[in-house]
Amino acid sequence: MKALTPKHKKEEIISFENGILSSEVLEAIFNTLPVEITFVDKNDIVQYFNQPKERIFDRPKTAIGRTVQQCHSEKTIPAVNQLIEDLKTDKKDVVEFWTSSKDRLIHIRYFSVRNKNGEYLGCLELAQDITEIKRIEGEKSLL
Amino acid sequence: MKALTPKHKKEEIISFENGILSSEVLEAIFNTLPVEITFVDKNDIVQYFNQPKERIFDRPKTAIGRTVQQCHSEKTIPAVNQLIEDLKTDKKDVVEFWTSSKDRLIHIRYFSVRNKNGEYLGCLELAQDITEIKRIEGEKSLL
Numbered sequence: 161m162k163a164l165t166p167k168h169k170k171e172e173i174i175s176f177e178n179g180i181l182s183s184e185v186l187e188a189i190f191n192t193l194p195v196e197i198t199f200v201d202k203n204d205i206v207q208y209f210n211q212p213k214e215r216i217f218d219r220p221k222t223a224i225g226r227t228v229q230q231c232h233s234e235k236t237i238p239a240v241n242q243l244i245e246d247l248k249t250d251k252k253d254v255v256e257f258w259t260s261s262k263d264r265l266i267h268i269r270y271f272s273v274r275n276k277n278g279e280y281l282g283c284l285e286l287a288q289d290i291t292e293i294k295r296i297e298g299e300k301s302l303l
Numbered sequence: 304m305k306a307l308t309p310k311h312k313k314e315e316i317i318s319f320e321n322g323i324l325s326s327e328v329l330e331a332i333f334n335t336l337p338v339e340i341t342f343v344d345k346n347d348i349v350q351y352f353n354q355p356k357e358r359i360f361d362r363p364k365t366a367i368g369r370t371v372q373q374c375h376s377e378k379t380i381p382a383v384n385q386l387i388e389d390l391k392t393d394k395k396d397v398v399e400f401w402t403s404s405k406d407r408l409i410h411i412r413y414f415s416v417r418n419k420n421g422e423y424l425g426c427l428e429l430a431q432d433i434t435e436i437k438r439i440e441g442e443k444s445l446l
Contacts, residue, residue: 179351188416208322273331
């Protein structure tokens with residue numbers, strides 16, 4: 161499928177509390193982040209995932225619009241439901257796991273996403289390859 | 304200053320290549336990320352920074368609209384200019400540093416942000432407290 165380029169889609173300007181970004185810049189920022197993010201809304205429906213240069217997990221575009229339960233194996237659904245319940249009810253604000261895959265150590269976190277009023281908007285899954293980060297020692301400064 | 308709440312500002316829906324997010328959700332996602340991000344546009348002007356729960360660096364709201372050179376000490380400006388030049392000219396796509404601060408190890412990365420056509424849109428500064436991540440070992444799985 162051909163990617164939509166800014167020429168084909170309407171450029172929008174979004175105002176945040178701390179600044180203003182265009183939709184083109186927003187999309188590029190998300191895809192520049194050195195982490196994989198997936199956003200699942202308050203009804204457990206997958207609404208968005210980013211596309212960093214190096215992918216950790218497969219994310220088919222067809223996942224968008226599905227419930228998070230439809231994206232997991234039946235065996236894991238009770239644990240997934242418990243995880244989401246803990247985030248929704250504010251019992252936890254983050255749940256984390258880690259796993260080795262092809263000599264890489266992957267850190268996976270699920271955060272509750274809330275607005276300024278504390279209302280639950282959804283869950284952010286964040287997967288990060290922490291293999292190189294674990295090797296960082298000492299100091300490396302700008303000067 | 305009182306925070307703008309969704310009631311006071313227009314809710315917008317932004318379409319991405321992989322999904323759709325409202326401006327309220329976008330702002331909440333950025334503030335949920337376990338990293339500090341600052342976006343500097345192609346003219347070196349600070350356009351946005353997020354507000355994670357635990358801040359690493361001070362980011363006064365007055366930084367928005369200033370050039371990145373105005374936000375650094377005179378001593379570091381040649382190095383900052385070289386860093387940005389390397390990102391703009393695609394000599395590098397990321398420049399990284401790390402430093403200890405109050406027993407925390409902070410990983411700081413500068414990424415070039417480019418659109419689908421490879422055009423430079425700006426620079427993303429990303430600061431992450433990697434103290435806990437460095438301690439991760441073994442496996443911790445969902446089941």
